[in-house]
Amino acid sequence: MDWFENPKGECIFWLNGMAGTGKSTISRTVAWDLAEKKRLAASFFFSRGRGDISHAGQFFTTIAAQLAKSLPALRPLISKAIEENVDILKQGLSEQWKHLILSPLKNAPAQSIQLVVVIDALDECDNKDDIQLILKLLAQAKCLKTIRLRVFVTSRPETPILLGFRNLLGEAYQDFVLHNIPPSTVNRDISAFFRKKLSLVKSEPGLSSSTPWPDEPTIQRLVEKAAGLFIYAATIYRFIRDDYNSPEEQLSVILEEDHDIHPQSPTKHLDEMYTKLLQTVQKDSRLYHNNVRCYGC
Template structure:
């Protein structure tokens, strides 16, 4: 059993059957947590500087409560989010995670984000759960209210009363359907984030217009650290991509005979050049070659 699973089981075993029934009945997205699906974190030895900066933000109480990992498609945002979620869970700091995906109806619906996060917080923190469960029992329709009411009633109020210190991860926010000119989720987050000073939100998303406008809202702009992933020095990214190629080719050569001198240094450099800083290209290339 992994250390992460032990921590998860220790938390969840404290949930009483009656409480578990209430949490199960609340509408929430399936498989939205970092533990689900086949997502992989960063290869060991890659993305060191950015991971270090995010971890510093997590542990420094003087840093802003929101962190936006801004990156173009294919730059590795979700892989970094997966790694951060794994690491801060192992440290006991992860309260909840929601990995958005346009491929799943519930994980691309904004109305599922806050209820799903709230259910995870309730599972992970007895103090939150003792406030949250009676709240749902008295008003089961909260999950169907506006985003403003959802975050206020399902997340902010129980967090304030329980004084929990935690980190919440929301990945690929741009993959959710949203008709507002400025991200609806970010708009309400800006209104409430100052009310829960011990809670931090790590958000990733492409710099699409509504996401950019959401983070430019005055209440959120002053409460957010921004890291632009696609502006990282190219030599650093290329070094990480080359390490990724070498690692995967080494595994491939372990399964196939006659590949001792393959690929050549020239071939490897060409692959890195063609990847052009996009990890998604490197991943697709490895899958194709395998």
């Protein structure tokens, strides 16, 4: 968090990386840490195909509502802006940003404070023009003097995002590329993730605590299968702690070798995992429905 703590840091921090590299996990961790420090202004997590969070229609209104909660001094200014612009919900992103966020922040009672807006998966906003406009508008926050607003953005390095930053016309931003991190560092973090999460599973009632589970060689096998992808580790954790089967059974399914996946595929282990998960879910579903029919006899 050196970027946030540095008073001379850039207005926008862009964390980018390929799918599965852990962007959303990091953004949630950052948001949680900022909230603990009372420095989180607002957060918005885009998700393609998920209703109101798949587009920018309620982006700035959501940010404004959270800002009013985070910083009570802004409430009367935002309320006044709404009263003076009764159709603000129907106005464009530029007008919403100007009236609901930028102007209240400029006119708020003077106080030296720095807040952060966290935006996850901006690339999943379904309107590419909106993506570029959002970046352009957020960059205007650099003009704020007393209440300084920083923006933490995560996304894949897709064309609309790249063009959005390129079109800032010299506006400074800081970026970090997740998929350029050395594999040894990524593997160490994934190993730590497995140890922590699976220790939580082991602590649940019904599991023996007298023997190590999983052992170190198993952890290393899981790390190898993850192949640097946090999405693999997170999905495996959710699968292992599934309520239908025991964690030991779930883990054994993952560790089974599967030679049907093309060995040269760059996502070999990820493909293998999803294939096994779908097969397991299908089998469990059949067992469930068979039991229901039996009970109904």
